[in-house]
Amino acid sequence: MMKALLAASACIIALGAQAQDLPAEYAEKGKVVAANTPNYPPMEYRDPATNELMGLDIDLGNALAKHLGTQIEWSEIGFEQMVPSLNTGRIDLVLSGMSDLPARRETMDFVDYMTSGAQFYVSAKRAGEFKELTDFCGKTVGMSRRTSFPDEAAKWSAENCEAKGKPALVVVGTEGSADARTQLKQGRLDGAVQGSETLPYLLQLEPDTYAIVGTPFTSVYQGIGFGKDAPELRDAFAAALKALMDSGEYKTIFEKYGLTGAMLDTVMINGEAVK
Structure with missing residues (x-):
């Protein structure tokens, strides 16, 4: 019986990651709100000439939202305020060069999209x-x-x-x-x-x-952060990321910023591959 329950659980996780539609509450709003601090080029920054928001995270977030049939609204807040804002519902997700760390998984879930060090x-x-x-x-x-x-x-x-x-x-x-x-x-x-x-x-x-000097002395995944109470939103973004990987758009975004060496070859949630 225990083996059957574990198998069913794994199946649910896999199926959840394949769901393509946004949860109804976000689809009705027509947008998702993402926290970002544009001071970390080339991940996120403002063009000095135009003040336009730019960077790999921005391009990736816009592409994911487009695939999901919605808009992404960038909320510029301090890095230290991102987790509290997520937990209070002020924002829907964090996409701002945040590392997927075990301590952060206590209050957040991550859809990992690149490596860093x-x-x-x-x-x-x-x-x-x-x-x-x-x-x-x-x-x-x-x-x-x-x-x-x-x-x-x-x-x-x-x-x-x-x-x-x-x-x-x-x-x-x-x-x-x-x-x-x-x-x-x-x-x-x-x-x-x-x-x-x-x-x-x-x-x-x-x-x-x-x-x-030398090579990175740590290795970590960067992830899109979601509240623990939003697994459906997390899984929708995981599925969208897989679609971008399959279509080649994911690679195109990383090539634009010279970061193909940081790409992942599969979708991961909290450091674990999603099948």
């Missing part, structure tokens, strides 16, 4: 000082305090610096990635950390200014 970088003029990641031991490194990077960097330091008798990484929480870059240019930081998906764009935007 925390990446060290320095000013180009100091690149010669940092040949290996452990060269950051004892150095002052900045990263957005609103992200998981400070905790991840501290964990990396414990395992790769302190555990080997080297001085600890000095983690500085900044107001965002732009603030970290400003402090790096001012010489107040030895290095900085950003998501690996953002650095190729940054190096293109400001040539000869920064240098990437």
Whole structure:
């Protein structure tokens, strides 16, 4: 009997992910409201010339909404307010470079759409000082305090610096990635950390200014966040994402931003593949 129940449950999950229609309450409104903070290029940002909202997350969200026959309304709110806004119903989903972390799954569900990782970088003029990641031991490194990077960097330091008798990484929480870059240019930081998906764009935007050091020291999925009370909406977006993958539109969006290396080859919910 238990095996039969588990099999039925798995079938329900798979069928739910195949449902193409929006739940009636969202279809009637004619839109879904998505939280976004446009300060994380190339994922989300405003064109300096036109102030138009742009980025991979924006293109992907618009494409998903179009497939579902609705509109997506972007609600610009602070990153720290996204989860409370989702839980109170102010927004319907979060699509803003948010990592799918186990702790966040306690109050949210995620439809994962790409991979990411925390990446060290320095000013180009100091690149010669940092040949290996452990060269950051004892150095002052900045990263957005609103992200998981400070905790991840501290964990990396414990395992790769302190555990080997080297001085600890000095983690500085900044107001965002732009603030970290400003402090790096001012010489107040030895290095900085950003998501690996953002650095190729940054190096293109400001040539000869920064240098990437090594490879990402973490690996995580980025996901579209949904409330625990909205599984039907979650599954509708998962199905739409699969449709975009199958049609090639998903790949086209990632190619546009030079991030094909971050693509997934299957739809995932909370880090698990959906069949």
